[in-house]
Amino acid sequence: MxxxxxxxxxxxxxxxxxxxxxxxxxxxxxxxxxxxxxxxxxxxxADAPAPTWPDLLAVSVRAPLAVVCCVSAAEVHDLTDEIPREIQIAVPRGQRPPRIDYPPTEVFRFSSTTFDLGLTAVEAAPGENVRIYDAERTVVDLMRMRGRLGEPLALSALRRYLLRRGARPAQVVAFARELGVLGPVRAAVDAVIAE
Structure with a gap:
């Protein structure tokens, strides 16, 4: 055909x-x-190469302006062993959130002024990219939402990020400043570096 x-x-x-x-x-x-x-x-x-992240691919095709965030992004960046129950995506405040039943999706609304901060892409299937926040932004978002997503998850992701080769703690602190969580992030970064 x-x-x-x-x-x-x-x-x-x-x-x-x-x-x-x-x-x-x-x-x-x-x-x-x-x-x-x-x-x-x-x-x-069916004969296309198997996608690495099929659920992320499906959600990104349904909501092309959304960005994979929080626990879903942490999983992609190997910052957690937790498997999210829902694909977590962000849309700018003021934009109508997509309604996706499958795969199960949780939508966060982020400020439009900082929405593109840390935006990057991951190859969900050969030649097919999905918008996602980078590891630094992901760590800061987890810290920002630690009350909702869990402080142990946020601190574990931060520790895991800071202990990896190529970590950029200054970038994490810069994003924390932009996103309004400088105090808690700086204290957590200092604690991990002092270990």
Missing amino acids: GALQALPNTFTTSQANRAGLHFRDLYRLRDEGDLIELSRGVFRK
Whole structure:
């Protein structure tokens, strides 16, 4: 089917429709094993290379402006052994949050003035990137939300980050200053470095 070959490895129902595939075709191809449905309205070619982060890929296709954050980002950056129950994403305050049932998703609203601070990307599948906060921003966000997500998680992620090769504690402190949690982050950084 030529229309299917013209589509990227991961695509939406609307992209498929524009390429000439009808809904019936998509579901038939899914039922025949040629497509995998990652989320409602998000499909991946069955013969495409396996994604490293399929749930992150599905969520990013459904919400392309969102950014993977908090525990989900900590997992990607190997800052925690905790597996999040939900994919955690951030959207700017004032933007309508996406409603995604599968994979289960938790949406945080971050200030639009600092939303792009620490923004980077991770390859969720070969040639397919997902927006994510870098390790430094992730550590600071966990510290900012330690009351909600748990102080042990935040402190453990900070310790794990600071003890790795290439850690940039000055960048963590700079992000903490920008995000309004300089005091707790500086105290925690000093405690870990003094160990």
